Amino acid sequence: MTGPVTALQAKTHPVWEAAADLVVIGSGVAGLTAALRAQELGLHVLVVTKGAVSDGNTRWAQGGIAVVLEGEHEQGDSVGKHAEDTLTAGAGLCDDDAVRSIIAGGPAAVARLRAAGARFDPAAAGRTELARTREGGHSAFRVIHAGGDATGAEVERTLVAKAGDRRIPVLEHHIAVDAIRTPAGEVVGVTVLDHDGVPGVVRAPAVLLASGGLGQLYHATSNPEIATGDGLALALRAGAQVADVEFVQFHPTVLFTPGARGRLPLVTEAVRGEGATLHDATGASVMRGVHPLGDLAPRDVVSAAITRRMAQAPGGIDDHVLLDATGISGFAKRFPTVHAACAVLGIDPAKDPIPVTPAAHFACGGVVTTVDGRSGVLGLYAAGEVARTGLHGANRLASNSLLEGLVAGRRVAEAVAADLATGQLGDPRRGVLASRATVPVADRDALQRAMSRYAAIGRDAEGLSVVGSVLDLSMVESPLWTPRIVEDAALTLVAEALVAAAARRTESRGCHVRTDFPERDDSFPERDDSAWQRGQLIRLSPSGQPVLADPIALEVVA
Ligand SMILES: Cc1cc2nc3c(=O)[nH]c(=O)nc-3n(C[C@H](O)[C@H](O)[C@H](O)COP(=O)(O)OP(=O)(O)OC[C@H]3O[C@@H](n4cnc5c(N)ncnc54)[C@H](O)[C@@H]3O)c2cc1C
Structure with missing residues (x-):
């Protein structure tokens, strides 16, 4: 067992090297749960996070x-x-x-x-x-x-406090860039950069990606700034496979704020759970006749219904609908966060309808793993929103993701301990730093605009090919030498993967809504089961392009 590094040691050396048994990328619910369990099992853990400790989606x-x-x-x-x-x-x-x-x-x-x-x-x-x-x-x-x-x-507060009590080292404001691998392909550490681009290396026989989601692919999202899909890009570059990336869940109701971009305040679904209903500007119900569960239909159904209703508004496209929560007594006490966000816009949910619009919220797909976080690459693990365990399929059920982070976070730590005990992981001393080759990096603003316009809810072949062209036109080759470039490169690679998967899936299913193929397609004449009832696996080609596996030959190899 090797000793952990402290943040202080790391910071005092412009170029530094550290070692641990397990390096955890991310300090949200999945990362901290895993770190705590790994430490209980006697492992030396180092948590690396690119923001402050509680800057993830979890909080x-x-x-x-x-x-x-x-x-x-x-x-x-x-x-x-x-x-x-x-x-x-x-x-x-x-x-x-x-x-x-x-x-x-x-x-x-x-x-x-x-x-x-x-x-x-x-x-x-x-x-x-x-x-x-x-x-x-x-x-x-x-x-x-x-x-x-x-x-x-509350979840984040609890886990951060416990990690502090247990003195788990957390290296804040350091972004993980690339996996270090042995000549045999095992992952045995990561390279990182601090705010100023000063590089460091953490060698460890096990690397856990707990790096969260990718909402920043879109202009309007409920996700904070950190959600740039870094873990998916790192995993792809390390030889792992990702799947189901075309399924991005749009939350039906973020607070509509004219002209705003980036993270928008969420109006939790529980507001509808307590009786609020969706209407258009004429007062007509958005969900009546759409689904047996009405306003409490699954998110993909509600988001698609709102998007359709906005598009049908007189005079072209409307940018929001209204959520009537005036019937909920004690709104401010039951939903203090939503109430405070509304108050900033001068809206009192007890009296006024709340203007809402759908926004990118949750990545249903991710790095293909088993339920205990093993990816197909030895030494590389993933848990939480960055992972694709098969729990969410084409659409996540509300409030299942914190649960997944808690369950998978613990299990992945146990899997790492078991793999270390059997001696099957790579030797960090044999790790070779990836040479600083360049990668394609698109302009973030152009990417977000194109993704929001053509690859959100309601996609078609023509629009998806426009995204491809926008990416091609705005891309430059760059080394990964600043945190911003690492994020932009991740957004670029993940957007390319998502567009490829969305273009090939010529049906609508779950969060993936194709206007040119509006029906779910469960037919597949030559086989017992449908080609589309399977995830689409993606890996990187030797030239660094995301490529789809043949859907007929899909085998999840984690
Ligand atoms: C507004 C909102 C409301 C939600 N409501 C619910 C809900 O009610 N119930 C529910 O179950 N789920 C909900 N979700 C989803 C849920 O919060 C997330 O899926 C879950 O918290 C993800 O946890 P995680 O540990 O996987 O990632 P996160 O909590 O996002 O943590 C990711 C961590 O990785 C770090 N990181 C990322 N990239 C790098 C890198 N390259 N290097 C170093 N560090 C990196 C980040 O800084 C962060 O610490 C909500 C999400 C949002 C945004």
Whole structure:
């Protein structure tokens, strides 16, 4: 076992090298859960994060954690029903075993988090039973929450505090760039850059990507600045495969703010769970007749319905619809975060309808892994939003992702410990630094505009090819020598992968809505099962281009 580096040691050397058993990229729910468990198992862990410790998506999560707790659930609800709802939302693309395994791990994961000090909202003052709400696609009230609509902040607070108590070293403001690999291809560390582009190296036989999502591919997103898809790009460059990247979930309701770009405040789905309804400017219901669950239909259905309604508005395209929450009593107390964001715009949800619009929210796909985070590349692991375990399929069920981070974060640490114990991981001393070759980097603004216009909800072949052309025209070759270029290169590569997968999937399914192929296509005459009921695997070609595997020959090799 090697010793961990401290942030101080790293900072005092302009070019430095450190070692650990496990380097965790990211300090959100998945990364910190994994780091804590790995340390319990006796591993020397180093967490590297490109922002401050709590700058990930996790702290922004509002609605809650979907979980069916033992002896504390709606009558008739069960872990099995939660799994069924997950499979339904996933539109035929979930991995059944992964769904059942991860959902079954939820109750114990939440119990551990509560034991670590997380406080969830009680059903009533002084009672231990937790309050439960319902969100889109759930057939029961099973979403627990904290601070009203500040669940992620409580999860992050708990994990950061525990990591601090345990003195887990966290190297903040350092961005992971590329994997270090042995000549045999095993991953045995990462290169990193600090704010000023000063390079460092962390050698470790195991590297965990817990780097979150990719919402910054689009102009309007609920995701913070860090969500630039870095982990996917790093994994692809390290030889791993990604899948389901065409399925980006758009949250149906972020707060519409005229002229705003980047992260927009979320209006949690739980607001509709408590009775709010969507209307257009004429007062007509958006969801009536669209889905049996009405305003609580799965997110892809609601987002697509809002997008269609906006496009049908008199005079061309409208940019928002209205969410009427005036019937919810005590709105400010139940949804303090949403209330505060509305107040900034002079909106009082108790009296005024809330203007809302869909925005990029969650990456359903990612690095292909097993349910315990092993990718197809020895020494490289992934957990949380960056991973594709098969839990989410073509559309994530609301509030399943914090749960996945908690369950997969713990399991991946156990997988690393087991792999270290059997001696199957690579030797970090044999790691060779990737030569500073150049990679294609597109202009971020041009990329975001093209992705939002042509590769959001409602794509077609022509629009997707326009994105390809915009990327080609704005791309330059550059070494990865500043944090900004690392992020822009990741956005470029992930956009290329997403566009390739979206262009080939000539059907609509889950979050992937093709206007030129509006129906889901489950037919496939030459085989028992549909070609489209499978994830599309992507890897990098030797020349660095993302290439799709033949859908007929798909085998998930993790
Ligand atoms: C507004 C909002 C509301 C949400 N509400 C809910 C909800 O109610 N329930 C639910 O289950 N889910 C919700 N989600 C989704 C959920 O929050 C995320 O999927 C989950 O928190 C992801 O956790 P993670 O650990 O995978 O990544 P994150 O929490 O995003 O953490 C990623 C980490 O990786 C770091 N990082 C990224 N790239 C690099 C790099 N190259 N080098 C070093 N560090 C890097 C980041 O700095 C960060 O520390 C919501 C998301 C948003 C944005």
